[in-house]
Amino acid sequence: MNLDNILEKLYELTTNYGFKIIGAIVIWIIGSWIIKIINKGVKRLMSKHGYEESLQKFLLNLIGWILRILLIVVILGKLGIETTSFAAILAAAGLAIGMALQGSLSNFAGGVMIMIFKPFKIGDLIEAQGELGSVKEIEIFTTKLLTPENKLVIIPNGALSNGNIVNYSDEGILKVFLTIGVSYDADIKQTKEVLMNVLTSHPKVLNDPAPLVSVSGLGDSSVDFAVRPACKVEDYWDVHFDVNEQVKEALDTAGIEIPYPHAVEIQKQG
Template identity: 50%
Template sequence: MEKLGLTNENWDQFVKWLWDFIPGLVSAIIILIVGIWVINIISRMLRKFFKKKDYDETLEKFLYDFLNLGLKVLLVVLVVTQLGVQSSSLVAILGAAGLAVGLALQGSLANFAGGVLILFFKPFKIGDFIEAQGIQGTVKEISIFTTKLNTFGNQLAILPNGKLSNDNIINYSEEGKRRDNITIGVSYDSDIKKAKQVLLDLVNEQDKIVQDPLPVVVVTELGDSAITLSLRYWTLTEEFWDIHFYTLEEAKKRLESDGISIPFPQRDIHLYQHENIK
């Protein structure tokens, strides 16, 4: 003992402290194991409860993550308290740690607040096709801190909720239908009325195009090399792109088959010959 720098009195104090500490340590380990087991059971019960109830999927995910995190924090507090840390001291430590973590993780706290705002105001929900922060995609998941989108190319985009809740958001799915606006240029020597009728016949023969409001074709610009026609019609959101691509391709075919040309950009250049002046 003396070689280790411990006197008999110090050794006796250490052994006494160890005997006093072991029961608390064993209790803390038991509480930790039982607590994890109980949290897993509660998590499974929450999943079954949400599955039976027809709640909003976004709300279910947010509440599940929030309750699961809260239960784990409570378990850590119980375990630390069982190890002999006084409740008042623990509160003071947690307060100081919370302040330090809050200053260090201001972005995460902003994302958490953003998640709450998204959950409360519901600018979009899972399954909606949205555009935000320069990214378009279908909402796959809304969690406490981030929102995940599946892009058109099937990439996963992860957007922080803090910026997302304070940025412009375009929700293409919310209204249920969208208006398309296809612009087509026809030559100046074309029959405009005939061109407009060809385009109207094209959209009116498609059953999936909404007839209220009615499709229209208007002249929007007299350009340098063409007259610009705008074909405007409404369709259901889920059928928008299929109809758009079909209509765009068919418009070119039908206009050309009726003798209406779609000109290339062109300019008239006039050359003047001047006599040399001596």
């Protein structure tokens, strides 16, 4: 092969592929610039709506990779490479990965839903999936709760987002539900006054909503009173334990009996 043939081949290659390569480089540069602009816009939008930092990073990475894959497919098409089979391979790989990680994807989707719609936040006291605790951490795949016994509970976000969630902290106020039983010999009006005095004198019991003391039922051996003080969420257990203790002391001081089971012995005379 002489020099003329070599130069002719180089000219053909340059003519056929040179402009395509240059075009592909230009598309890559412009496409990368557009991807950066899109990521910045999405980040500003998510920050404006208060998305969690971990969710922002994950979604930005996910969007970035999807856009880069699409950009590579466009460049391959520009170079004259058949992209139909490439796209089919990507689709098949995506389907296989999706089936293999079905549970994980469900948890991921649940985590995204929790972070977007925010049924609770870190520090909230919630009840879900049979567990009660304060939210310690919200991750993409799981949510961690710290129970009153100081146990760490890890709940998959898929199950959490699809089940019932009771958020005790959302309103900022909780009512403590107590039932106090007194003897049938006790004066109802006096008993209500004694119980109400305990509630109104407690520094952590709120005046609004006002505490409630009312007869809730007539038991086998006691008149049952519903005692309902309201307090801030963080004061719940203090009020719960204090009121129980102070009610016992106040009833003893007032001479009001708290009934307890009695055994009656019956003897048959022979």
